[in-house]
Amino acid sequence: MALEKAEKILEGKRVQVRKLNEKFDHTQLLADDEWYPKAVRRSIRPARWNWKDCLARLQEIASDPIPGADRRFIILVHDDTEEATSTAPGALIGMTILNPGEGLKAHRHNSFAIYHVLQGTGFDVMQNEDEPEPTKIEWSKGDTFLCPPWTYHQHVNDGAEQAIILTVQDFPLLAAQRSLMFEEPRGVNNIKAVTKKFVPHRDTAGSFKLDV
Numbered sequence: 001m002a003l004e005k006a007e008k009i010l011e012g013k014r015v016q017v018r019k020l021n022e023k024f025d026h027t028q029l030l031a032d033d034e035w036y037p038k039a040v041r042r043s044i045r046p047a048r049w050n051w052k053d054c055l056a057r058l059q060e061i062a063s064d065p066i067p068g069a070d071r072r073f074i075i076l077v078h079d080d081t082e083e084a085t086s087t088a089p090g091a092l093i094g095m096t097i098l099n100p101g102e103g104l105k106a107h108r109h110n111s112f113a114i115y116h117v118l119q120g121t122g123f124d125v126m127q128n129e130d131e132p133e134p135t136k137i138e139w140s141k142g143d144t145f146l147c148p149p150w151t152y153h154q155h156v157n158d159g160a161e162q163a164i165i166l167t168v169q170d171f172p173l174l175a176a177q178r179s180l181m182f183e184e185p186r187g188v189n190n191i192k193a194v195t196k197k198f199v200p201h202r203d204t205a206g207s208f209k210l211d212v
């Protein structure tokens with residue numbers, strides 16, 4: 001690239017210049033014996049989340065308006081995971097509750113989701129970019145089904161009772177890598193990296209209930 005062209009890349013733009021050899025304040029060099037004590041996290045103690053407590057919390061968020069976020073979703077958090085705020089290192093278990101006739105708008109994320117139906121009947125509509133048409137997956141109590149990463153999906157409760165679905169996801173692993181992505185609701189303009197400035201469900205108000 002000619003020098004004049006290289007200079008034009010930044011023409012008229014505000015930019016911070018970091019000169020050669022200038023030290024970044026947020027960097028350091030640690031020797032091996034300094035690094036391990038800082039980097040190794042605490043052990044994880046065995047734990048249980050009581051069904052009675054999960055159900056009570058789910059019932060609380062089954063009412064309108066939904067407290068705290070645009071989803072009827074709870075996360076089973078283990079305090080030993082510290083900043084990951086997950087169920088186990090790298091993995092999260094959540095539970096969704098849907099009232100009869102409720103459903104999620106189509107969305108996707110680059111984490112996978114394994115679902116297990118604890119109560120109710122309904123269906124999911126899923127589609128990835130290689131498929132010409134969506135797949136409808138019907139489900140009822142006891143079924144386990146998968147949504148692969150970056151696949152559009154939406155749960156729909158078409159039964160007469162509340163549906164409760166347990167979910168296992170690798171959200172925390174992707175969040176730790178700062179590479180968790182959401183498209184919510186479906187639409188290329190809604191593709192966003194999850195950061196402190198963009199929190200899914202909270203910052204995508206209206207993404208929850210189907211327009212039916």
Ligand SMILES: [Fe+2]
Nearest residue numbers: 107108109153
């Ligand atoms: Fe999802």
